[in-house]
Amino acid sequence: MNQRSDIDRLLRHWMDDGPSTMPDRIVDIVADRISVQRQRRAWPFQRRTTVTTPIKLIAALAAALVVAVVGYNLLPSQGGVGGQATPPSTAAPTTAPTTAPPSGPIPLRDGALTEGRYQMEAFGLSIVADIPAGWFGDPYPFLASEKEFEEGQVLITFMLVDGLFSDPCHWDLDGTGTSGGQSGDVEVGPTVDDLVDALRANTSYTSSTPSPVTFGPYQGQELEIQLPGDDVLSTCDIELGDSTGSYFVFSGKDSGGIYAQGPDNRWQLFIVDVGGTRLVTLLSYFEATPQADLEAARAIVESFEFTP
Secondary structure (H helix, E strand, O other), rough: OOOHHHHHHHHHHHHHHOOOOOOOHHHHHHHHHHHHOOOOOOOOOOOOOOOOHHHHHHHHHHHHHHHHHHHHHHHOOOOOOOOOOOOOOOOOOOOOOOOOOOOOOEOOOOOOOOOOOEEEEEEOEEEEEEOOOOOOEEEEEEEEEOOOOOOOOOOOEEEEOOOOOOOOOOOOOOOOOOOOOOOOOOOOOOOOHHHHHHHHOOOOOEOOOEEEEEEEEEEOOOOOEOOOOOOHOOOEEEEEOOOOOOOOOOOOOOOOOOOOOOOOOEEEEEEEEEOOEEEEEEEEOOOOOOOOHHHHHHHHHHHHEEEO
């Protein structure tokens, strides 16, 4: 292959690769070819120079190289050999849609509860409370630490009270064998203090010294009563359909029919005037109740928000 063909081939190969600088090996070959190329002597006139054909070719090629390199460097960057890769466009990261948490309290439902803030309705009042996971609800409303009754279970419920039984063990005053709707033989005035005084005056059970309690803007009294053991409960009046006797402290159609849940049952009572309604919150437990359950129950009660 002749010298010109060699130079053409090398330059064409280099330009096809598209580099921004000329490789050293091509520079060396071109310089070598120029140094050995035979040239005619120039004419002895200052204003005109005659160049031989090989020199014209080399000059044209060199000019073409300059134009190619400059033009190439002015092109937009792109991937591939000899160019700076342009990073691929990336779409903005998307976030998986999430379910928005409830905007308000969850209506109390029947059965096992997840942790949350729940709303209950009782006697025309709205009661909102923070309830931990694992508790059980009843729309009555009624809360329990266990699904089935066990000794030591914690219960929380609400009631309205219009009277008391002087002897809670012998409550069947009209002989019908039904506790619902029977009026107690101890009338109680309408205030919180009236009920507290009547409870403390009864000697069928023992009562603690009351202490003030506050739920937001609503004030009342808290006290605990200790119910008797099995020696008394086994002699109590029996309600129709039951096989054992029942021990009723409170009377009235809205008393909830709450009776002693077993021997030596303990009741913590929170008696509060909520906008003219004397509401009784009853927390039932036993000596065997786990301390953690009792603390959880008290935390539920302390979280109450009442709305008339």
